[in-house]
Amino acid sequence: MDIKNLQRENIKNLRPYSTARDEYKGQASVFLDANENSFGSPLPENFNRYPDPLQLDLKDAISKIKGVPIENTFLGNGSDEAIDLLFRAFCNPGKDNVIILPPTYGMYEVSANINDVEIRKVNLLPNFQLDLEGIAEAIDANTKLIFICSPNNPTGNSIIRTDIETVLANFNGLVIIDEAYINFAKQRTFIQELTEYPQLVVLQTFSKAWGLAGLRLGMAFASSITIDILNKVKAPYNISQSTQDLALAALQNIGQVNEWIKITVAERELLSKQLLELPMIRKVYPSDANFILAEVDDANGTYDALVEQGIIVRNRAKITLCEGCLRITVGTPAENSILLSALKSLKP
Numbered sequence: 001m002d003i004k005n006l007q008r009e010n011i012k013n014l015r016p017y018s019t020a021r022d023e024y025k026g027q028a029s030v031f032l033d034a035n036e037n038s039f040g041s042p043l044p045e046n047f048n049r050y051p052d053p054l055q056l057d058l059k060d061a062i063s064k065i066k067g068v069p070i071e072n073t074f075l076g077n078g079s080d081e082a083i084d085l086l087f088r089a090f091c092n093p094g095k096d097n098v099i100i101l102p103p104t105y106g107m108y109e110v111s112a113n114i115n116d117v118e119i120r121k122v123n124l125l126p127n128f129q130l131d132l133e134g135i136a137e138a139i140d141a142n143t144k145l146i147f148i149c150s151p152n153n154p155t156g157n158s159i160i161r162t163d164i165e166t167v168l169a170n171f172n173g174l175v176i177i178d179e180a181y182i183n184f185a186k187q188r189t190f191i192q193e194l195t196e197y198p199q200l201v202v203l204q205t206f207s208k209a210w211g212l213a214g215l216r217l218g219m220a221f222a223s224s225i226t227i228d229i230l231n232k233v234k235a236p237y238n239i240s241q242s243t244q245d246l247a248l249a250a251l252q253n254i255g256q257v258n259e260w261i262k263i264t265v266a267e268r269e270l271l272s273k274q275l276l277e278l279p280m281i282r283k284v285y286p287s288d289a290n291f292i293l294a295e296v297d298d299a300n301g302t303y304d305a306l307v308e309q310g311i312i313v314r315n316r317a318k319i320t321l322c323e324g325c326l327r328i329t330v331g332t333p334a335e336n337s338i339l340l341s342a343l344k345s346l347k348p
């Protein structure tokens with residue numbers, strides 16, 4: 001399978017923007033090549049220089065944690081940037097199509113619509129696993145991308161590994177596995193399988209377990225050919241200097257992050273059990289993520305009543321296969337007990 005032939009013709013022929021720092025590499029002390037402010041910046045940190053377009057120091061630090069080489073790593077302004085770039089680099093508007101597997105993360109569909117790319121929806125089965133036959137039927141010669149979210153948002157379950165492998169073995173486009181919640185899962189990541197599957201793209205993010213949703217930093221791991229294509233299409237300085245500095249500092253605190261993951265997983269199990277004891281809760285789906293999908297007697301009414309008390313959950317009642325469900329993020333122990341007391345206080 002040839003990734004180079006999968007990209008759009010205009011992208012294949014694109015001569016990317018060449019930054020001042022791309023044109024000169026080496027030792028120098030006087031930089032008069034990028035029209036920066038040579039005096040400095042009005043901040044204590046020196047933000048007057050353009051940041052490294054390829055974020056090599058940060059990627060090096062990430063590589064040490066993930067065990068994925070730098071040339072297989074792309075960094076974006078959130079994973080959402082990688083999702084959008086995949087559409088822009090590989091999908092011809094008005095001609096190509098992508099497959100998404102509802103109920104799932106909303107950005108795949110929004111990005112497809114922004115880029116005028118046809119969406120083929122193959123619903124998950126009632127057990128929230130892949131409909132492999134349906135996926136096989138939906139694929140045609142213009143299918144470029146299949147998005148598999150595992151653990152899936154909003155259902156919380158991991159997708160069966162062998163099913164994902166079946167898709168990887170039988171599809172000649174890119175298979176994107178969105179692992180935003182992988183840190184909370186029992187399931188193994190797919191980032192170790194990149195050498196086996198050239199068409200594999202794994203998305204991870206600093207927004208969830210790492211506690212850096214406000215920073216906007218996402219990762220895509222893929223074959224070096226795919227990574228080169230994404231780098232060619234992205235904005236030259238897509239990750240700011242402050243994001244690169246702060247992410248590097250955050251990576252030093254992996255101990256704290258692992259501690260939070262452990263607590264979150266323990267709280268998830270506790271909260272699931274406590275929710276199930278409430279008469280209004282019909283079902284609590286098993287979760288491999290940092291949230292719980294729960295079916296309640298009156299989802300809209302419960303949602304509104306919680307809002308009244310200043311507690312916001314996500315109302316998924318109108319989503320296919322999630323009828324009557326609320327998606328509840330696992331909070332701190334204190335937040336979770338506030339939620340439980342609020343639910344207990346609601347009139348039946």
Ligand SMILES: *Cc1c(COP(=O)(O)O)cnc(C)c1O
Pocket residue numbers: 077078079080081105149153178180204205206207208213217218
């Ligand atoms: C939250 C989430 C993301 C994260 O997106 P960022 O742009 O990195 O914040 C990606 N995928 C899924 C499925 C998510 O739920």
